[in-house]
Amino acid sequence: MIxxxxxxxxxxxxxIGGIGIGTILFLSFFLVGKGLGGSGALTRLLAFGLxxxxxxxxxxxxxxxxxxxGTLHPLDNWLVYMLLGIFVGGLIAGVRGNRIKTxxxxxxxxxxxxRIITAFVGGILVAFGARLAGxxxxxxxxxxxxVMAVAGWVFFLSVFAAGMVVAFLIRKEWL
Amino acid sequence: xxxxxxxxxxxxxxxxxxxxxxxxxxxxYILQSVGMGNSRKISAVFYGTDWAVMRIMFSAVVTAMVLxxxxxxxxxxxxxxxxxxxxxxxxxxxxxxxxxAGMVIGGY
Numbered sequence: 001m002i003x004x005x006x007x008x009x010x011x012x013x014x015x016i017g018g019i020g021i022g023t024i025l026f027l028s029f030f031l032v033g034k035g036l037g038g039s040g041a042l043t044r045l046l047a048f049g050l051x052x053x054x055x056x057x058x059x060x061x062x063x064x065x066x067x068x069x070g071t072l073h074p075l076d077n078w079l080v081y082m083l084l085g086i087f088v089g090g091l092i093a094g095v096r097g098n099r100i101k102t103x104x105x106x107x108x109x110x111x112x113x114x115r116i117i118t119a120f121v122g123g124i125l126v127a128f129g130a131r132l133a134g135x136x137x138x139x140x141x142x143x144x145x146x147v148m149a150v151a152g153w154v155f156f157l158s159v160f161a162a163g164m165v166v167a168f169l170i171r172k173e174w175l
Numbered sequence: 176x177x178x179x180x181x182x183x184x185x186x187x188x189x190x191x192x193x194x195x196x197x198x199x200x201x202x203x204y205i206l207q208s209v210g211m212g213n214s215r216k217i218s219a220v221f222y223g224t225d226w227a228v229m230r231i232m233f234s235a236v237v238t239a240m241v242l243x244x245x246x247x248x249x250x251x252x253x254x255x256x257x258x259x260x261x262x263x264x265x266x267x268x269x270x271x272x273x274x275x276a277g278m279v280i281g282g283y
Contacts (some may be wrong), residue, residue: 002225011216014230016229017209021231022238024201029243031186031194032259033179036202050281078195085199091209093202105214119214122281125273133270134255137278139200140267142232144260146239151262158271159278160221167221167278173280174218 005105009097025146034078035143039084039127039136043067048074079139106175117172178252214282221279 004011025036046068050058051074067074089167094100106115130136133155135144143157144152167174180186184196209231210216219225246252 001227002210002213002219004210004213009214011210011227012205014227015234016206018231018234019238020205021202022235022240023242024198025235025239026242026246028194028198029239029257030178030246030252031180032191033182033256036198037251045262050220058245078191081192081195082199082202085196085201086203086206087199088196089200089203089205090207090212091203091206094212096261097208099207099212107215119281119283122203122277122279122283125277126281127277129270129273129275129277131270132273133267135261136274137232142235142239145236147243147258149253149262151260151267153264154264155271158268159275162272162275163221163279165231165280167218170280171222171271174215175222175280 004097004099005103008099021142022153025143029147032035032045032078035081035139037135037139037143038086039130040139042076042127043131044074044077044080047105107172108174109175114173118170176250178246179256182256183253190230209265218282 011042021036028035030082044067050061050064051065053069058068104112104115106112110118134139134151135141135155138160140152141156142152143149146152147154177183177185181191181194206212209233210227216225216227220228243252243254247254
């Protein structure tokens with residue numbers, strides 16, 4: 001088991017955390033009729049940013065223009081408000097758990113330089129994959145699986161199938 | 176049917192914003208507390224050396240599922256008004272494979 005780095009508060013029990021996340025997911029359904037999400041807000045931020053710098057170009061792209069043509073501001077959205085909250089909540093937990101510091105989290109047999117490259121390459125794949133699927137582990141897998149949506153389970157199984165195979169290929173980076 | 180409260184007009188737009196921020200705060204707080212800010216802990220699930228990701232994921236799914244369907248069968252929650260991602264088989268399989276590969280390479 002991976003423990004919290006030296007000097008940090010130990011991690012919360014995953015079952016307790018999971019029950020907490022499941023409860024707020026239900027409350028989102030019950031109160032608002034929407035689920036949790038992470039990647040959607042980032043797409044909106046990107047659409048807003050591109051629209052501020054190059055509005056004509058942003059409007060010419062179907063991928064971004066759909067967020068820009070509505071009556072509401074592209075950042076006036078459930079997922080954007082949630083992302084704002086996630087940042088605040090994560091920061092509070094980080095301060096309380098003594099986790100605010102600069103640290104390189106990597107496998108014991110890899111260099112800092114390699115870790116920066118894998119983080120960058122992994123980030124591109126995660127972002128591209130999430131937009132292709134129309135959601136990430138929160139919006140599609142967690143939210144979808146909870147109501148037995150086929151989309152959620154198909155995505156969830158695909159993520160773990162690829163993860164298991166690629167994990168073996170790059171085992172030197174983590175083990 | 177009384178819920179979703181926002182969709183049925185029992186909660187206004189400002190209320191939705193406040194709920195969104197509060198849900199985010201709790202979500203972010205829990206994710207950080209259970210160690211989902213640690214790439215080693217996330218990637219370890221693919222090597223079977225740390226099952227936290229699966230334990231969180233499945234306890235969250237089961238909790239949300241039980242509560243959601245309980246309120247649905249009690250006739251309180253109209254599931255057809257809950258906004259969900261539709262099925263896009265090619266996109267979700269291929270996107271999922273890319274995201275899974277990226278998740279173990281990058282660790283997040």
